[in-house]
Amino acid sequence: MPEKPPHPDVFDEDFARRRDAARKRLDAIDPARQHGGALADPKRREWFEAVYALADDDAAGVPWGNLAAHPLLQDWLARDRGLSGASALDVGCGLGDNAAALAGWGAKVTAFDFVPRAVEWARCRFADKGVTFVAADLFAAPADWREAFDFVHETYTLQALPSELLPAARQALADFVKPGGRLLVISRARDEAQKIDGPPWPLARRDVEAIANCGLVVEQLEDVLAPSTAVRHWRALFRKRHGAGA
Structure with missing residues (x-):
């Protein structure tokens, strides 16, 4: 590279x-x-x-390489402002823009993708942001990442997976979050009965709400159609229960 x-x-x-x-x-x-x-x-x-x-x-x-953080993440970060000093994990980092945005708001960011070339590219683009970019697999992540992060973010990872893998993926995301920590999920949205010719496979509400079955509680679930995104999205914030990972 x-x-x-x-x-x-x-x-x-x-x-x-x-x-x-x-x-x-x-x-x-x-x-x-x-x-x-x-x-x-x-x-x-x-x-x-x-x-x-x-x-x-x-x-x-790179179809998702838009050279900027996702607008729904940027909007959320601008309103939340609670990441300074927090340990954060960016899931499926791609070219690194979302991870860099998290770091820009003061988080100590680890970001991963399972394609090594993506990780190298992101590391090259954002060498000055202090982000630790790592090649890793969501379904076989390092053991020391379990309940290691105050904040976990994923955009478009779940929607890239067939439905059969969603339960394991949801649990993997929840396992990264410290008790009391938060998980932010951003995905394209669909109605329950809507037929999808994917990929990607936009998520139904029940797909998003099911994340709460992994020891989390829903703090916010937004059904968003914003001019900046053109298509309908979910933006969901969860908090991990204390003792959920015991």
């Missing part, structure tokens, strides 16, 4: 053109879009690795 990506971090018309072309190429090789393909690789690991390899250090080639 070079010290700086060869393409500048600019989201313009040419960036959008490259992004559209990349999405078409990636959809064509996504096993979840092929009959029976998701069964062979339910975590879609090979596909995610291919995303970053084929991007060739161009952020436009």
